[in-house]
Amino acid sequence: MRHTIIIGGGASGMACAVFLARKGHSVTVLERGERLGRKLSATGNGQGNVTNVHMGAEHYFSDDPEKVARALGRFGCEETVRFLESMGGIFLPDARGRVYPAGRQASAVTDLFRRELLRLGVEVRLGAAVTELSHGPNGFSLLAGGERCTADAVVLAAGGMAAPNFGTDGSAYELARGFGHTITPCRPALVQLRCDPSAVRGLKGIRVDAGLRVLRQGKLLFEGRGDVLFTESGLSGDAVFRASSYAQAGDLIEIDLLPDVRAERLKEALGKGTLLCIVNNGLARALEKKAPRGQLASLLKRFPVGVTGTLGYRYAQVTRGGIPLAETDESLMSRLQRGLFFTGEILNTDGECGGYNLQWAFTSAHLAAEGVEQCF
Numbered sequence: 001m002r003h004t005i006i007i008g009g010g011a012s013g014m015a016c017a018v019f020l021a022r023k024g025h026s027v028t029v030l031e032r033g034e035r036l037g038r039k040l041s042a043t044g045n046g047q048g049n050v051t052n053v054h055m056g057a058e059h060y061f062s063d064d065p066e067k068v069a070r071a072l073g074r075f076g077c078e079e080t081v082r083f084l085e086s087m088g089g090i091f092l093p094d095a096r097g098r099v100y101p102a103g104r105q106a107s108a109v110t111d112l113f114r115r116e117l118l119r120l121g122v123e124v125r126l127g128a129a130v131t132e133l134s135h136g137p138n139g140f141s142l143l144a145g146g147e148r149c150t151a152d153a154v155v156l157a158a159g160g161m162a163a164p165n166f167g168t169d170g171s172a173y174e175l176a177r178g179f180g181h182t183i184t185p186c187r188p189a190l191v192q193l194r195c196d197p198s199a200v201r202g203l204k205g206i207r208v209d210a211g212l213r214v215l216r217q218g219k220l221l222f223e224g225r226g227d228v229l230f231t232e233s234g235l236s237g238d239a240v241f242r243a244s245s246y247a248q249a250g251d252l253i254e255i256d257l258l259p260d261v262r263a264e265r266l267k268e269a270l271g272k273g274t275l276l277c278i279v280n281n282g283l284a285r286a287l288e289k290k291a292p293r294g295q296l297a298s299l300l301k302r303f304p305v306g307v308t309g310t311l312g313y314r315y316a317q318v319t320r321g322g323i324p325l326a327e328t329d330e331s332l333m334s335r336l337q338r339g340l341f342f343t344g345e346i347l348n349t350d351g352e353c354g355g356y357n358l359q360w361a362f363t364s365a366h367l368a369a370e371g372v373e374q375c376f
C-alpha cells in the first residue's frame with residue numbers, strides 16, 4: 001500500500017491524517033513536539049474558535065484570493081462543523097458567527113482528533129523533528145528525529161513562525177526551499193501592537209469596545225470596531241489584532257472610545273463638567289491628565305496612538321507570508337515536486353481573527369487529502 005507521511009501534528013496535519021485514514025490510506029504523522037495539537041489547544045483563549053459562519057475569501061490575505069475562494073467553496077464552515085462533529089461533540093456559533101465547541105474547551109478539540117487518530121490506527125511519532133526531506137527514484141526520503149524513513153507522498157503541515165513556543169519556528173520553510181520553492185516574506189499577524197509609551201501611559205488594563213482606524217500619512221488603511229485593550233507596551237484585543245494585519249511602525253491609530261455616541265451628544269454631556277458615566281473612571285482619570293477639558297470630546301472620538309511596531313512572532317497568532325499558493329495546484333500539491341503537498345499556515349494564506357485560520361487549516365487539509373488520493 002502507498003504510504004503518506006505528514007510532517008507536523010498540528011490542526012492541519014491531524015485533520016489531513018484523519019481524512020486520509022478514513023479513505024483507507026496508510027498514514028504516519030511526524031510531530032517534533034511531545035504532544036499533538038499544542039497550538040490548537042491554546043486557540044480562542046483556550047475555547048477553540050474553530051471556524052466562522054461568515055466565511056469567505058474576503059477574510060483572508062493570500063497571493064491567490066480566487067484559489068482561496070474556490071477552496072472554501074469545496075470545504076467551508078458547514079463542512080468543517082460536519083467534519084468535527086463526525087468525530088464527536090457539538091459545535092455552535094456565537095452571536096458574531098464564531099464557532100466554538102459547546103464545551104468551550106480548545107484542548108477537547110485536540111482530544112477529539114487524538115481519539116479519532118487512535119481509532120483509525122494512524123501511526124503518530126512524537127519527538128520526531130524532520131530535518132531532511134528529499135525525493136529520489138524510490139520516493140521521498142526523510143530524516144525524522146535522527147531516523148531515516150520513506151514515503152510515497154508527503155504533506156508539509158509544519159506551520160509558520162507564529163508562537164514558536166508551540167513548535168513552529170519557521171525551520172520547515174527550509175524543507176520546501178530544498179525543492180526550489182520560494183517563501184513570500186513573512187511577518188507576524190494577529191498580534192499586539194507596540195505603541196508610543198506616552199500615548200498609552202496610565203491606561204494599562206483598560207478594555208473598551210471601540211472604533212479603530214489605522215492611518216498612514218493621513219490615508220485610511222483600516223477601520224474596524226471591537227475590543228481594544230490597553231497594555232503595558234501598547235494595544236491588544238480583537239480590533240487591534242485585525243488592525244495588526246495593516247499597521248506598521250510609523251502609522252497612526254485613532255481610537256473612537258465612544259463609537260455609539262455622536263460628537264454633538266458627547267459635547268452636550270461633557271458640558272455638565274464630568275466624565276462620570278461617560279467612560280470608565282480609570283480611563284477618565286488618564287484622559288483628564290492628557291487634555292484640557294475643552295479638548296476631551298475630540299480626544300474621546302479620536303484618541304491618537306502612534307504605532308512603533310508589533311510584539312513579534314512570540315506573541316503572534318499567525319504568520320503572514322509563506323509558500324505562495326501560485327506554486328501549488330488546486331489540491332495544494334507542489335508544482336515543483338509531484339507528491340509533495342502543503343497545508344495550513346506554512347502557505348501564504350492567513351485569515352482575520354475569528355476562526356478563519358483554523359478554517360484554512362481544515363480546508364487545506366481536505367484539499368491535500370483529496371490530492372494525495374488522486375496522485376496515487
Ligand SMILES: Cc1cc2nc3c(=O)[nH]c(=O)nc-3n(C[C@H](O)[C@H](O)[C@H](O)COP(=O)(O)OP(=O)(O)OC[C@H]3O[C@@H](n4cnc5c(N)ncnc54)[C@H](O)[C@@H]3O)c2cc1C
Nearest residue numbers: 008010011012032043044049130159167344345355357358
Ligand atoms: C494563541 C493562539 C490562539 C489562536 N487562536 C485561534 C482561533 O481561535 N481561531 C483560529 O482560527 N486560529 C487561531 N490561531 C491560529 C491557528 O492556531 C493556526 O493558524 C493553526 O494552528 C495553523 O495550523 P497548522 O496545522 O498550519 O500549524 P500548527 O497548528 O502550528 O502545527 C504545526 C505543527 O508542526 C510541528 N512541526 C514544525 N516543524 C516540524 C518539523 N520539522 N518536524 C516535525 N514537526 C514539526 C509543530 O510542532 C506543530 O505542532 C491561534 C494561534 C495562537 C498562537
